[in-house]
Amino acid sequence: MVEQGLGHEPDQGGPLSPLPKREGQRRAQFAAAAGTIPAGRVGRAEDVADAIRYLIGASYVTGSILPVDGGFTVA
Secondary structure, X not given: OHHHXXXXXXXXXXXXXXXXXXXXXXXXXXXXXXOOOOOOOOEOXXXXXXXXXXXXXXOOOOOEOOEEOOOHHHO
């Protein structure tokens, strides 16, 4: 992939909060999920965007998967 100018794997996202119009439908599910995540909350779209911005600027980081899950995979 590096030869093609692609040095990163996609991010590996955890549970994300729902879109505002669907928030009422799954509020209890996301509250329960937040209790299992070390960061204490489910992720937001901004969290994924921050990770993608990092990977875009990290030209020497190659062949990696960046978990964006609030610490869930290492807990």
